[in-house]
Amino acid sequence: MGITQPETVPEPKYWHLKTVLSEALDSEFAVGEILPNERELAARFGVARATLRQALEQLELEGRLQRRRGVGTTVAPPRTVVAVGDGERSWPGGGPEIWQPVDSAEAQPPHAVARALGVPSDDPVHVVRRIRRSHGQPVAAELLYVPAATLPATAALGTLAGAARARAVLRELQRLPLDGQDRSVELGSARADDAKKLDRLPGAPVLLVTTRYFAGGGTAAVSVATYRADTCRLTFGDTGGPGMQLLAG
Amino acid sequence: MGITQPETVPEPKYWHLKTVLSEALDSEFAVGEILPNERELAARFGVARATLRQALEQLELEGRLQRRRGVGTTVAPPRTVVAVGDGERSWPGGGPEIWQPVDSAEAQPPHAVARALGVPSDDPVHVVRRIRRSHGQPVAAELLYVPAATLPATAALGTLAGAARARAVLRELQRLPLDGQDRSVELGSARADDAKKLDRLPGAPVLLVTTRYFAGGGTAAVSVATYRADTCRLTFGDTGGPGMQLLAG
DNA sequence: CAGTGGTCTAGACCACCAT
DNA sequence: TGGTGGTCTAGACCACTGT
Numbered sequence: 310m311g312i313t314q315p316e317t318v319p320e321p322k323y324w325h326l327k328t329v330l331s332e333a334l335d336s337e338f339a340v341g342e343i344l345p346n347e348r349e350l351a352a353r354f355g356v357a358r359a360t361l362r363q364a365l366e367q368l369e370l371e372g373r374l375q376r377r378r379g380v381g382t383t384v385a386p387p388r389t390v391v392a393v394g395d396g397e398r399s400w401p402g403g404g405p406e407i408w409q410p411v412d413s414a415e416a417q418p419p420h421a422v423a424r425a426l427g428v429p430s431d432d433p434v435h436v437v438r439r440i441r442r443s444h445g446q447p448v449a450a451e452l453l454y455v456p457a458a459t460l461p462a463t464a465a466l467g468t469l470a471g472a473a474r475a476r477a478v479l480r481e482l483q484r485l486p487l488d489g490q491d492r493s494v495e496l497g498s499a500r501a502d503d504a505k506k507l508d509r510l511p512g513a514p515v516l517l518v519t520t521r522y523f524a525g526g527g528t529a530a531v532s533v534a535t536y537r538a539d540t541c542r543l544t545f546g547d548t549g550g551p552g553m554q555l556l557a558g
Numbered sequence: 559m560g561i562t563q564p565e566t567v568p569e570p571k572y573w574h575l576k577t578v579l580s581e582a583l584d585s586e587f588a589v590g591e592i593l594p595n596e597r598e599l600a601a602r603f604g605v606a607r608a609t610l611r612q613a614l615e616q617l618e619l620e621g622r623l624q625r626r627r628g629v630g631t632t633v634a635p636p637r638t639v640v641a642v643g644d645g646e647r648s649w650p651g652g653g654p655e656i657w658q659p660v661d662s663a664e665a666q667p668p669h670a671v672a673r674a675l676g677v678p679s680d681d682p683v684h685v686v687r688r689i690r691r692s693h694g695q696p697v698a699a700e701l702l703y704v705p706a707a708t709l710p711a712t713a714a715l716g717t718l719a720g721a722a723r724a725r726a727v728l729r730e731l732q733r734l735p736l737d738g739q740d741r742s743v744e745l746g747s748a749r750a751d752d753a754k755k756l757d758r759l760p761g762a763p764v765l766l767v768t769t770r771y772f773a774g775g776g777t778a779a780v781s782v783a784t785y786r787a788d789t790c791r792l793t794f795g796d797t798g799g800p801g802m803q804l805l806a807g
Numbered sequence: 808c809a810g811t812g813g814t815c816t817a818g819a820c821c822a823c824c825a826t
Numbered sequence: 827t828g829g830t831g832g833t834c835t836a837g838a839c840c841a842c843t844g845t
Contacts, residue, residue, distance in 0.1 A: 379812070379843030380810095496745065605816090612814085
């Protein structure tokens, strides 16, 4: 018996398909262009529709494609670069108005949040909902959890509702001295309500950015921001060098 | 005709399945425990295997499950918290040895990297490969791109290979004054070689952390680190407050 | 309404792992 | 070798979008 090749492992069809499609997107399609529909593409490549969809799903995950039910599959623009924090410690709602307050109410936080806040899980906290847009498109939805104990003047909130109440909570936060903050990023899937706000289907991949705000020797607030993973690239508090703007293009 | 319910939209089966399984994982299974196999589970829930798999895929994406071919599906431990950078600007390879150099060679960078470095795409650069482990498991693979023009003493590399060469490149970097850096995170899917290093299948979801290092008025190096998205939660340069360790548990 | 992507089925075969 | 998850098929129906 002669020496043979190490038996080239057969590449899965959907993986090969993804490569082919990816190259075609680079060379033959413009941003925003509509691809042939899935049944057509599957036939053209000689595979089942499910197999084609596996390739499309990956490309959508990588931000190369955008699929909308009832409409079609389009070539996605490059990911939107969104800055998360500015490297400075600051309360949410302080700087320029990137986030748009939606409403606020009292509710019981999820267990993980309650643990981070150091409050009992059945203790209601203020929940502020905000949404972030970029170029008109919603890119993130945020839930900000603030224990009643954190706010100096809770009483004034009683008469407010909706966005006005949200703004009031954020305004109260600014009065506290902020000791520091803490940020983490992980992959998640969109809950039904976030998905709707982000114009996606439930379960869509999202980047979860969790920020803990420290004040008065404890965790004064926790923010969980849900960013669309398909369309966003997150940048973080940069220790800026010279000419960073020039290199951005 | 009477006033009717707004026709409750039927929740997809896989979505409901995911919820049921998720609750079962919380209450009835311990970390590391092996679930019944997919055919068994599908039968038990009265759905096709493909539908069950859709639910399992989501749970794996969220870091709740771990699936290994030929072995089975196990309950995953909480995500590993990995620190990305320390808030200080520093060259890679400077601090404590979190990353383990693998090898180094000259190669043509991907277009996107070449653009960031400001060099022609067909200009070979030094590519250093490193791997990062946490609790014995590989969590990230990195490609560090360094243009020849960045390094003061390239000649000495000629006789070196493998990890020794990688260490030499990193050592040379330390001699340069670092002006600043720049970091972004986005979702991607693992290339075949990275997937193998991370003990995953190609296409597995990963968090791509891109760092640009600025020196001498330009981009002196670019690092692209590929973190397992299913098992990692990334934390970033914290503007630390008091007691952050205490709250970690 | 016609056309799109999203969900679901009931099979089949394959690659991998432990035994 | 037997059992696991991974890939693939060829259908079907549903939910949503635009006209």
